[in-house]
Amino acid sequence: MSPSPSPGRLRGHGGTHAVDVALHHGVDTMFTLSGGHVFPLYDGAVKPEPRMRLLDVRHEQTAVFAAEGIGKLTRRAGWAVLTAGPGVTNGVSGVTTAHFNGSPLVVLGGRAPDGRWGQGLLQELDQPPLLAPVTKSARTVHETAGIGAAVHEAFVLANTAHRGPVFLDIPMDRLYDQAEVEAPASAPAPDRTPDPDAVAAAARLIGEAERPLFVFGSDVWLDHAEQAALEVAEELGVPVITNGQGRGVLPGGHPLLVTRARGLAFGQADLVVVVGTPLDFRIGHGLFGGRDGAPLAKVVHIADSPGQIAAHLTLAASVAGDLSTILRGLGDTAAPGASVKAWRTQLAEANAAAVAADAEALDSDADPIHPARVYGELNRLLADDAVVIGDGGDFVSYAGKYVEPARPGNWLDPGPFGCLGTGMGYSIAARLARPSSQVVTLLGDGAAGFSLMDVDTLVRHGLPVVMVCGNNGIWGLEKAPMQMIYGYDVIAELAPQTRYDEVVRALGGGGELVTDPREIGPALRRAFDSGVPYLVNIATDPDNVYPRKTMGV
Numbered sequence: 001m002s003p004s005p006s007p008g009r010l011r012g013h014g015g016t017h018a019v020d021v022a023l024h025h026g027v028d029t030m031f032t033l034s035g036g037h038v039f040p041l042y043d044g045a046v047k048p049e050p051r052m053r054l055l056d057v058r059h060e061q062t063a064v065f066a067a068e069g070i071g072k073l074t075r076r077a078g079w080a081v082l083t084a085g086p087g088v089t090n091g092v093s094g095v096t097t098a099h100f101n102g103s104p105l106v107v108l109g110g111r112a113p114d115g116r117w118g119q120g121l122l123q124e125l126d127q128p129p130l131l132a133p134v135t136k137s138a139r140t141v142h143e144t145a146g147i148g149a150a151v152h153e154a155f156v157l158a159n160t161a162h163r164g165p166v167f168l169d170i171p172m173d174r175l176y177d178q179a180e181v182e183a184p185a186s187a188p189a190p191d192r193t194p195d196p197d198a199v200a201a202a203a204r205l206i207g208e209a210e211r212p213l214f215v216f217g218s219d220v221w222l223d224h225a226e227q228a229a230l231e232v233a234e235e236l237g238v239p240v241i242t243n244g245q246g247r248g249v250l251p252g253g254h255p256l257l258v259t260r261a262r263g264l265a266f267g268q269a270d271l272v273v274v275v276g277t278p279l280d281f282r283i284g285h286g287l288f289g290g291r292d293g294a295p296l297a298k299v300v301h302i303a304d305s306p307g308q309i310a311a312h313l314t315l316a317a318s319v320a321g322d323l324s325t326i327l328r329g330l331g332d333t334a335a336p337g338a339s340v341k342a343w344r345t346q347l348a349e350a351n352a353a354a355v356a357a358d359a360e361a362l363d364s365d366a367d368p369i370h371p372a373r374v375y376g377e378l379n380r381l382l383a384d385d386a387v388v389i390g391d392g393g394d395f396v397s398y399a400g401k402y403v404e405p406a407r408p409g410n411w412l413d414p415g416p417f418g419c420l421g422t423g424m425g426y427s428i429a430a431r432l433a434r435p436s437s438q439v440v441t442l443l444g445d446g447a448a449g450f451s452l453m454d455v456d457t458l459v460r461h462g463l464p465v466v467m468v469c470g471n472n473g474i475w476g477l478e479k480a481p482m483q484m485i486y487g488y489d490v491i492a493e494l495a496p497q498t499r500y501d502e503v504v505r506a507l508g509g510g511g512e513l514v515t516d517p518r519e520i521g522p523a524l525r526r527a528f529d530s531g532v533p534y535l536v537n538i539a540t541d542p543d544n545v546y547p548r549k550t551m552g553v
Contacts, residue, residue, distance in 0.1 A: 010148045010183050014175040015040025017148040018108065019052055021184065025155040027079045029053040029070070029432060031063035031425075035083020037110025037123070040175040055428065055461055060087050062454045064094025065425025068103045068165075072245060072412055072426075073387070073433040075222055077104035077158040077166075084110035085123025088169070092130065093419050098165040099134040100417035101244075102219060102308075104158040107131075108151070109169035114142060117171070131167040138167040144177040152184035160190060161304040161322075163222055192305075194321030194329070201317045202273065202300045202326075203334035206236065209271035209298075210339040213288075217277020218244035218415070223304045225323035226408040229275065232331035237340055238273075239347045241265060243282055247411045251384075252404030259404070261350035267291025271316070273330075275302040276323055279310040280416050286313050302326055358402065368541035369517050371395055371470055375402035377521040378440070378468065381528060385437045386410065387430040391423030391451075392444025394476025395469075397546035399442050410437075421450030423467075424457065431463040438466065438528065445471040448500050458533040459508035466527040467511075467535040469500050472542040480545045501537040509533035 010017040018041055022030075030045055030052055032038070045052040057063045063080045070078030082091050088109040098105040112124040128138040136157050141150040147170060154166040206212050220229045226249045233240050233250060239258045240250050250257040258265050266272070272288045279286030279301060289297035298316035303309050306320040319326050362376030375398060382388070384406035390396035390413040405411045412426045423441045430439040443452075448469055458465055479492035501511030510530050514523050520538060527534040 008183055009180060011180045013040045013043070013178055014144045014147045014170060015042070015044035016048070017044075017144070017179070017181075018151045018170075019044035019048065021148045021151040022079055022155070023048070023050070023052060024183070025152070026076050027052065029055050030079055030081050031055050031057065031066045031428075032081040033057050033060050033063055033083065033087065035087050035110055037084040037112070037172045038081050038108075038175065041081050041108070055457070057425075057428075057457045058454050059451065060090035061094050061421055062425040062428070062451055062457065064091040064105070064107060065097070065422045066428040067107070068094060068098040068101070068105050069412060069426040069429025070433055071098070071104040071163070072101070072222075073409060073429060075104070075224065077106050077155050078429065080105070080107045082107060082109050083123075084112055084169075084172070085125050088125070088127045089130065092134070093421070094425070095131060095165045095167065096134040097414060097417045097419045097422065101415040102163050102222060103165070104163040105165040106151070106154045106158050107165060107167045109167065110175075111140060111169040111171045113173035114171040115173050127169050128167065134165070135167045136164045141168055141170045142174065144174045144179040145181045147174070148181060149184040156187070161192060161223060162219070162308050192322040194319050194326045196329070198317065198319040199326055199329040200333060202302070202319055203330050205271055205298060205300055205316055206238070206273065206330065206334040206336055208337075210337065211269045211343040212238050212271040212273065212336060212340060213265050213269040214238050214240045215272060215274040215277065215283060216240060216242045216246035216249045217275065218246055219276030219304045220249055220323060221245040221409045223276065223323040225276070225327055228324040228327040232327045235331045236334055236336050237344060238336060239265060239344055243277055244413070244415060245409055245411060246276060248405035248408040251406045255348060256344070257404075258347040258351045260354035261347045264291070264350050265347055268294045269297045270295065271298045271300065273300040273302065275327065276304065278308065278416070279313070282416060286310055362402065365517055366541065367517065369515070369520070369538060370544055371398045371472075371540045372402060373517050374468065374470060374520055374538055374540070375399060377524055379403065380521070381524055382440070383438050385434070387412065387434050387437050387439045389413070389423060389426045389430060389439070389441040391420060391426070392442060392447040392470065393420070394472070394546050395444040395540070396442050398470075420447040423447060424451040424454035427465040427467070428457060428461075428463060431458075431465055441465055441467045443467055443469045444476070445469055445473065445494055445498065445500065446475050452500060452503055453507075455504050455507045455509050455533050455535075463533065464531050465533050466524070467504070467533065468524070469535055469537045470540045471497060471500065471537055472540045473497065474542045476542075476545045497539045499537065501535045504533060504535040509535065511535035511537060514538045
């Protein structure tokens with residue numbers, strides 16, 4: 001949502017100033033958990049017209065994950081307001097997740113009053129130094145008259161590429177104090193025009209390559225470049241692998257989408273053009289090629305801002321700037337050679353073979369339930385606009401393999417920070433941002449322990465979500481690797497078939513336990529038809545863990 005017209009003058013207490021500016025930036029919801037240090041912000045939210053929605057949660061991490069989820073889905077910063085001290089520290093993992101994801105987010109923290117600072121006040125803590133390493137900016141606003149300008153600057157900074165979280169805290173007395181000032185004025189957007197010579201160099205490399213490959217990541221979506229990415233892939237005929245919120249840029253089944261042939265593609269490519277995602281552990285740290293005697297691949301890194309270009313390996317070329325402009329420049333000037341057709345066919349055939357090989361697992365009648373069967377049933381029910389949220393390790397790894405979004409921006413997972421507990425916050429955000437879409441949250445039973453109490457928030461605010469829990473009674477990402485390393489495991493067991501569905505029912509939602517693979521589909525249909533937060537708790541086989549080649553370290 002674009003900023004509304006300037007609010008003119010800011011009047012009243014500091015909380016009103018902050019809310020008026022947030023409304024100007026398109027914010028319609030404040031995610032929070034009640035705390036006295038931030039009461040003026042609540043007062044500012046409920047008195048103006050239009051009012052700002054207050055959505056209160058049961059743990060501050062959920063408030064931050066919900067606000068980050070809004071940023072991911074709408075591509076405009078969400079807003080979390082946290083009370084002082086433990087309210088802020090409870091939100092640090094959420095802020096850090098947004099930092100690693102490049103999600104636009106503004107977090108405003110309460111703070112002990114300036115007037116008696118240093119006297120051992122309740123929750124007296126200098127908070128910005130805790131947040132500084134994982135934010136674009138973290139500071140305290142000490143003047144009521146400066147609150148509006150600081151909040152405005154925070155939203156502008158959070159929404160400017162490379163996007164990310166911004167933290168402010170405001171002493172309690174400054175929030176209660178009165179002031180009248182001119183509203184902050186908007187400044188021109190920064191120039192993000194890419195270097196045309198860098199674009200031309202990348203285009204030449206694509207033209208020279210025999211086996212080129214595109215990788216599209218989350219910033220393709222966040223930078224509004226999804227249409228340009230689809231067009232350049234189709235114009236050039238270059239195969240594509242997606243990750244993060246880049247999933248869906250090429251919809252599932254697209255002939256150029258070869259994610260299921262990922263090993264072959266990464267191993268034999270001679271040029272990999274990585275767009276909008278870091279060269280991190282998820283894509284082998286940018287080391288491609290070398291399979292079956294192939295030489296190492298050249299790498300082109302394309303990012304939304306110069307600070308995101310990889311520095312840990314030698315790149316063949318790099319380009320920073322507006323991603324749509326860069327991609328359209330590649331489409332206009334690159335001319336892949338005739339050999340790309342054979343490469344494209346090779347990968348498409350390998351991808352199709354991998355998809356065909358999935359059929360047995362997706363339809364498995366194994367008892368205990370094979371985790372893949374869950375996704376075989378779910379895929380039959382997902383609409384093209386479904387928002388799918390992954391919060392878990394082993395169970396969600398299966399989702400990454402078997403669930404292919406039909407549209408970009410509709411897949412949410414914790415990202416490279418790997419923080420469990422995002423599920424309920426992202427669920428809240430998805431239901432608000434996409435009120436007519438299916439929202440499906442996939443939980444491992446381990447992840448469920450981090451945030452399931454916030455089903456209460458879904459119930460109280462009337463936010464129906466379908467939750468699917470893969471309940472194998474273990475920490476799957478830890479148990480199997482520890483067995484591999486030591487020949488035994490410790491503290492990797494959870495209680496088998498814990499009734500998380502009964503927890504959801506106790507909180508006012510619906511749910512059921514499924515132990516028979518034939519009952520998965522009917523249970524999912526009941527969940528979609530229920531109109532309430534509904535957990536399908538599926539007892540899966542603890543001996544069937546996701547086969548992985550890396551643990552991300």
